[in-house]
Amino acid sequence: MYAETPTRRWTLRVITPVMAAIVGLLTLFMSPWSDSASAHGSIVEPASRSYGCWDRWGGDHMNPDMAEEDPMCWQAFQANPNTMWNWMSLFRENLAGNFQGSIPNGKLCSAGDAQGGLATSLDNPGEWTTTDVGSDFSVHLYDTASHGADYFQVYVTRQGFDPTTDALGWDDLELVEETGSYPPAQDITFDVSAPGRSGHHIVYTIWQASHLDQTYFICSDVNFG
Known part of the structure; x- marks a missing residue:
């Protein structure tokens, strides 16, 4: 046995909390309904763009297969993984109902750069993964x-x-x-009807939360069969 030097003790005191913090972050990101996710909410059915990417790839976001299998999620993870980790945070505050005046065309899916420009990848057109729906379908908000x-x-x-x-x-x-x-409530589900459509469409949900003037803007990709 060798004697533990003061330098080694100091190094361990520094490294140990750093490693604990890293483990804590990894645990947070990998948890299905993490505390971070519970801070707000999003549409999980049909899955929002950010939630769908996190749900499919959050535990395997370094997998190169994503580039071929889910290219729009791939470009979003490359642009900034925090967009998916914070899938519940596409909101704006104090808009007083002036949605069209506050969110410009081409920026609807990022809620007008709601995350300080980090979520702009959600606005990009492309082959986003879709949820199959009929003319009548349900919208499910998850909000712990x-x-x-x-x-x-x-x-x-x-x-x-x-x-x-x-x-x-x-x-x-x-x-x-x-x-x-x-x-x-943690879960709110309601029915909508959108007849006369076929193929790939975007469902755009505006959720006006009740606790203050906080409004969420959420894109979900669907395929009308």
């Missing part, structure tokens, strides 16, 4: 913070819009559902 809702507005892109080539603008959307209020 249980903010509740003053209302939801659900829009769907008009027939002829191509999410693989076109950046999303307000004129591309048709309002198909506006709900009333919901009390605080």
